[in-house]
Every structure is written in structure tokens, then in C-alpha cells.
Amino acid sequence: MSIRNIRELGDEILRKKSKEVREMTPRLQTLVEDMLETMYESYGVGLAAPQVGVLKRLVVIDVDDGQGPIVMINPEILETSGSQTGEEGCLSVPGKHAQVTRPDYVKAKALDINMEPFEIEGTGLLARCILHECDHLDGIMYVDKAEGPILNNEEE
Numbered sequence: 582m583s584i585r586n587i588r589e590l591g592d593e594i595l596r597k598k599s600k601e602v603r604e605m606t607p608r609l610q611t612l613v614e615d616m617l618e619t620m621y622e623s624y625g626v627g628l629a630a631p632q633v634g635v636l637k638r639l640v641v642i643d644v645d646d647g648q649g650p651i652v653m654i655n656p657e658i659l660e661t662s663g664s665q666t667g668e669e670g671c672l673s674v675p676g677k678h679a680q681v682t683r684p685d686y687v688k689a690k691a692l693d694i695n696m697e698p699f700e701i702e703g704t705g706l707l708a709r710c711i712l713h714e715c716d717h718l719d720g721i722m723y724v725d726k727a728e729g730p731i732l733n734n735e736e737e
């Protein structure tokens with residue numbers, strides 16, 4: 582496994598639409614392992630493949646809720662409801678955060694690392710994270726949705 586370089590806001594790859602994953606390959610398995618390692622090393626709760634320069638519909642998430650890392654391949658949002666407003670950041674916008682309003686509940690489907698379909702439901706941080714990471718696959722960054730200024734993390 583190795584740490585991948587995280588692309589930062591301004592890098593045009595972050596604004597591109599990622600392509601569907603058609604089959605699991607050793608190369609993609611390594612990508613998933615590297616993305617997890619990169620996310621943990623940066624204390625992130627999620628990472629999408631375009632953030633490490635790969636335009637594939639693949640995200641990893643771990644909101645530290647005890648269920649371990651979630652790998653979502655070709656994720657699709659099926660349902661959302663409610664609303665939550667809270668602080669959001671992104672490893673591609675280091676050291677910054679802003680207020681973002683998103684649904685408070687999400688139901689999504691995806692393929693796992695074995696390309697087996699599964700569904701996932703989340704509320705609160707998990708819902709926010711799934712939506713944030715799925716946005717990356719369509720070139721959308723949280724700063725597009727921020728309410729008010731993008732703040733430095735030391736400012737409160």
C-alpha cells in the first residue's frame with residue numbers, strides 16, 4: 582500500500598465527471614487500499630478516486646462509527662430526506678471548512694470491493710459524507726454549496 586498524492590481545489594481533474602467501474606482488477610484493488618491508507622493518514626472521513634487523480638466512480642468512507650471502512654463502487658443515491666446544516670471540510674481543500682446544508686438521511690446503493698451490490702442507509706455525519714463523496718464523482722466540491730465564507734480551521 583502507499584499514500585497517494587491528494588489533488589487540491591484548482592486542479593481541473595476535481596471538476597471532471599468520473600466513469601463507471603466495469604470490473605474489479607488488481608490495479609483497482611490497490612487503488613482502494615491506497616485510498617484507505619491515504620484517507621486515514623490525513624485523518625479524513627472519506628475520499629473519492631478523483632481526489633487521487635483517478636476518474637473512476639469509487640469512494641471510501643469511514644466516519645469512525647465502528648462499522649469500519651465502507652467501499653462504494655458506482656454509488657447511486659436512492660433517497661434523501663430531512664436537512665442538516667453543519668461544518669464540512671475536504672481533504673482537497675486542506676485546513677478549511679464551511680457551513681453546508683445537506684439532507685439528514687440518505688439511502689444509497691453501490692457495489693462492494695467484490696462487485697456485489699449492497700444498500701446503505703445513513704443519518705447525520707454518515708449521510709453528509711456519502712453525499713459529499715458522491716458529489717466528487719460528478720466534479721462537485723463542497724465549496725460550491727457552502728453557506729457563507731470558507732474559513733480557516735483555526736478561525737472560529
Ligand code: NI
Binds near residue numbers: 713714
Ligand atoms: Ni471532499
